[in-house]
Amino acid sequence: MNSPDVHEYTADFDDIPGTRVYTAARARQGYHLNQFAMSLMKAENRERWKANERAYIDEWPMTEEQKQAVLDRDYNRMLDLGGNIYFLAKVFSTDGLSFLQAVSTMTGMSVEEYQAMMNAGGRSPEGVRSIREAR
Known part of the structure; x- marks a missing residue:
């Protein structure tokens, strides 16, 4: 069994829209x-x-x-x-700035919009899940 190439594996992280994996x-x-x-x-x-x-x-x-x-x-x-x-x-x-205030600037939402989204369970899993595949 071949193990996946680590560079290919981590490159896939860049395909997740709006996410930056550290x-x-x-x-x-x-x-x-x-x-x-x-x-x-x-x-x-x-x-x-x-x-x-x-x-x-x-x-x-x-x-x-x-x-x-x-x-x-x-x-x-x-x-x-x-x-x-x-x-x-x-x-x-x-x-x-609070964490909430700073992170809301990263989303393009107001603090109130971001807080409401997070209180409602976070971002919806529906929508674009892959940049390359636009799906």
């Missing part, structure tokens, strides 16, 4: 992005960040694309670039 490849890609986010656990780092975001983020060896995604607070892009939502929570918490 794989080992994403972890490697986002290492410095996530370390930056974790640095915001310390009050002195939050103060430095708030005083001059660009100067603080330039201390981290991230790609310019990662830095811009953070500065734009584009959480979906940060996830695409290797961010882990639990680490990125430090960024939106520093901005004074």
Whole structure:
């Protein structure tokens, strides 16, 4: 019995619409992005960040694309670039946002719409389940 190729297997994760699976490849890609986010656990780092975001983020060896995604607070892009939502929570918490507020921005819904959807059981399993197959 042949075991599946791990790269083929994990590539299938990218076929799930609206979902970003945090794989080992994403972890490697986002290492410095996530370390930056974790640095915001310390009050002195939050103060430095708030005083001059660009100067603080330039201390981290991230790609310019990662830095811009953070500065734009584009959480979906940060996830695409290797961010882990639990680490990125430090960024939106520093901005004074709740998890609910931040995640709703990632869906295109208002906070109220997102909360109502989640209280009703989450997203419907009906609809597009595969990007490649458009089904």
